[in-house]
Amino acid sequence: MWCSRAAVRQVALGLGATQRAMATLPRVYVSRKVPPQGLEILRKSAQVQIELWDSDDPVPRQELLKKVKGCDGLLCVLTEKIDAELLNAAGPKLKVVSTMSVGFDHLSLDELKKRGIRVGYTPEVLTDAVAELTVALLLTTSRRLIEATHEAKTGGWGTWRTLWLCGYELANSTVGIFGLGRIGVAIAERLKPFKVNKFIYTDVAPRPELAEAIQAEYVSMDELARRSDFLAVCCALTPDTQGICNKNLFSKMKNTSIFINTSRGGVVNQEDLYEALSSGQIAGAGLDVTTPEPLPTSHLLFSLKNCVILPHIASASYTTRNDMSALAANNLLAGLRGEPMPKELQL
Ligand SMILES: O=C(O)C(=O)CO
Numbered sequence: 001m002w003c004s005r006a007a008v009r010q011v012a013l014g015l016g017a018t019q020r021a022m023a024t025l026p027r028v029y030v031s032r033k034v035p036p037q038g039l040e041i042l043r044k045s046a047q048v049q050i051e052l053w054d055s056d057d058p059v060p061r062q063e064l065l066k067k068v069k070g071c072d073g074l075l076c077v078l079t080e081k082i083d084a085e086l087l088n089a090a091g092p093k094l095k096v097v098s099t100m101s102v103g104f105d106h107l108s109l110d111e112l113k114k115r116g117i118r119v120g121y122t123p124e125v126l127t128d129a130v131a132e133l134t135v136a137l138l139l140t141t142s143r144r145l146i147e148a149t150h151e152a153k154t155g156g157w158g159t160w161r162t163l164w165l166c167g168y169e170l171a172n173s174t175v176g177i178f179g180l181g182r183i184g185v186a187i188a189e190r191l192k193p194f195k196v197n198k199f200i201y202t203d204v205a206p207r208p209e210l211a212e213a214i215q216a217e218y219v220s221m222d223e224l225a226r227r228s229d230f231l232a233v234c235c236a237l238t239p240d241t242q243g244i245c246n247k248n249l250f251s252k253m254k255n256t257s258i259f260i261n262t263s264r265g266g267v268v269n270q271e272d273l274y275e276a277l278s279s280g281q282i283a284g285a286g287l288d289v290t291t292p293e294p295l296p297t298s299h300l301l302f303s304l305k306n307c308v309i310l311p312h313i314a315s316a317s318y319t320t321r322n323d324m325s326a327l328a329a330n331n332l333l334a335g336l337r338g339e340p341m342p343k344e345l346q347l
Pocket residue numbers: 078100101102103104126314315
């Protein structure tokens with residue numbers, strides 16, 4: 001941990017005007033060792049006193065509750081639940097919560113709004129990385145790459161066989177997008193050169209300005225399930241989307257279709273997905289997100305050859321994670337100055 005402790009100790013010892021000035025700066029708690037760009041921005045700003053949970057692992061809840069007390073700002077990541085309990089523990093000085101994530105299902109927005117706390121998040125900077133990973137996961141799942149490398153490494157590779165390890169190709173396919181936002185469009189743009197025949201999407205309402213870029217057709221959820229050869233979930237997790245990918249949806253999908261989720265695990269009913277995959281109702285699934293995270297290694301989904309599970313790495317490129325960290329830091333600083341944040345969530 002750097003900065004504030006030493007400063008506070010020096011003030012107590014009666015040292016230096018600079019240190020005394022520092023002690024009057026807004027106090028912020030950074031709940032994870034975020035990538036260096038963000039920490040540099042906070043440190044170089046000289047506008048805040050920082051206390052950092054200097055670890056790659058989440059801060060224990062009790063420690064977080066203790067540390068946020070009296071803070072003006074909080075920079076957090078998606079594993080921290082920012083709810084009434086935490087906001088009460090922080091107390092009335094808390095003005096800004098800045099999350100290093102595009103998703104905000106870990107934040108109790110009603111509670112934040114009620115207290116007049118402003119919220120920063122990190123959209124856009126991760127769109128390319130997430131779209132890229134989604135395409136990689138889709139191809140890995142549809143062309144059975146994990147099974148194939150396993151067979152090659154473990155002696156299952158006999159002679160060349162006509163239908164061995166066959167999968168499904170993108171050429172001439174229909175790709176469905178559930179939740180068309182920036183990420184959905186970016187995925188479609190990357191898939192287009194694979195000669196996809198048609199993009200379809202569903203959302204709470206048509207989004208013609210986004211759909212136009214990829215010539216996607218707006219359809220109902222039922223139609224999305226029925227027509228998609230590849231169905232990519234890109235929606236936010238909300239009370240309306242919780243568990244929406246369930247038996248009802250899977251039962252309408254083709255036996256040859258591939259289901260991909262890089263949004264949030266909570267949108268999928270995993271028992272129903274297991275059933276759909278193990279019964280052959282759908283051909284395969286690629287998941288970057290699950291419930292819970294990490295998914296226990298004993299989970300039934302891990303027993304399936306046609307289910308590829310990644311440990312929530314869609315935005316995990318060095319550039320993107322640093323950009324997210326920098327944006328989260330800039331959101332925090334702007335919020336504390338009372339200025340518009342570069343990316344503020346409208347509550
Ligand atoms: O930003 C998010 O919401 C993620 O899931 C990680 O990139």
